[in-house]
Amino acid sequence: MTDPKAHLDPVHGVPVPARLTVLSGPSAVGKSTVLRTIRRDRPEIWLSVSVTTRLPRPGEKHGREYYFVTEREFDEMVAAGQFLEWARFAGNCYGTPRGPVAARLRTGGPSLLEIDVAGARQVRATVPSALLVFLAPPSWAELVRRLTGRGTEPPEEIERRLVVARAELAAETEFDITLVNTSIDEVCSQLVALMTAQPVSPALGGPAGQVSAGQLTAAR
Numbered sequence: 001m002t003d004p005k006a007h008l009d010p011v012h013g014v015p016v017p018a019r020l021t022v023l024s025g026p027s028a029v030g031k032s033t034v035l036r037t038i039r040r041d042r043p044e045i046w047l048s049v050s051v052t053t054r055l056p057r058p059g060e061k062h063g064r065e066y067y068f069v070t071e072r073e074f075d076e077m078v079a080a081g082q083f084l085e086w087a088r089f090a091g092n093c094y095g096t097p098r099g100p101v102a103a104r105l106r107t108g109g110p111s112l113l114e115i116d117v118a119g120a121r122q123v124r125a126t127v128p129s130a131l132l133v134f135l136a137p138p139s140w141a142e143l144v145r146r147l148t149g150r151g152t153e154p155p156e157e158i159e160r161r162l163v164v165a166r167a168e169l170a171a172e173t174e175f176d177i178t179l180v181n182t183s184i185d186e187v188c189s190q191l192v193a194l195m196t197a198q199p200v201s202p203a204l205g206g207p208a209g210q211v212s213a214g215q216l217t218a219a220r
Contacts, residue, residue, distance in 0.1 A: 019105055020127055021195045022113045024120040025135035026165035028146040030181045031114050034135065037188045038112070045195060046104050048113045051077065054092035067097070085115060085122035090157070094119075110195040117168045120175070133191060134175035138182050143169075 025031055038045050051067045053074050062068050069077075074093045077083060086095030096113055104111045113123065123130050137143035147161055172178055177194070179187050 019108065020101070020111050020113065020123075020130040021191070022115060022120050022123050022130050022132045023135060023191065024115055024117050024132065024168075024175070025181075026117075026137070026143060026168040027161050028143060028165075029135050029137050030146075030184060030187075031135055033184055034181075034188055034191065035112075035114050037184055038192065041188070042192055044110070045192065046109055046111045048096055048101055048104075048111065050115070051083075051086075051095045051097055052092055053094075054090075084113075084126060085119040087116060087118045089116060090161075096123075110192075112191075112195060117171045117174075124174075131177075131194060132175040133194065134172045134178045135187065136169070136172060136178050136180050138180060140169075 023031055023034065035047060039047055049063060049065070049067060051069055051074065053069060053071050054066075056062070056066070056068055060066065071093070074086075074095065077095065077097075078086060082098055083095040084098045084101055086093060088094075094116070096115060096119065101111065101113070113119075115123070120132050124132060137146070143165060144162065147165065148158055153161070179190055181187050
């Protein structure tokens with residue numbers, strides 16, 4: 001785990017912008033909603049657009065939510081080394097294109113990736129300076145409610161997602177900081193503060209921090 005203090009100026013001890021921030025967490029925790037909110041309200045934050053082999057959902061646009069490609073096209077991108085990270089999930093492939101991220105990092109502006117836990121591990125290995133942020137639900141019961149409340153998957157798929165979610169929640173300690181999603185607006189505010197090095201009060205302390213709806217607490 002990277003100590004959040006690594007993101008402090010070594011001379012003045014004040015926050016410096018993370019060159020690359022990774023947002024991850026279990027399915028249905030609200031990562032996509034956070035991204036939509038930041039895309040709408042904070043256009044200066046660059047959001048990486050992933051590539052996927054799944055079909056577009058109603059309202060999704062190619063190049064905005066995802067780049068939608070065929071299985072063959074995805075395999076060709078993997079073979080060409082074009083992904084910073086990639087994984088197969090629920091029968092579909094997802095990956096972060098390497099080129100746009102590298103180009104953005106050269107500009108020095110705040111950049112955000114929203115990927116799964118396995119992808120976050122790959123990014124940590126490739127870009128050790130990245131800030132890894134874990135988005136957690138207020139409780140396990142709330143996550144179960146969100147997963148089962150969608151009504152879009154059969155029972156066996158929901159059960160599989162719950163098993164995966166438990167494993168993903170157990171990976172929280174691998175991340176630099178945890179944001180507890182009790183309020184989308186406040187989570188977005190805290191996330192943007194981390195990316196742009198705006199003051200967050202009280203100051204983060206310890207090997208990892210946990211933030212919940214306007215209150216910073218010690219890590220679990």
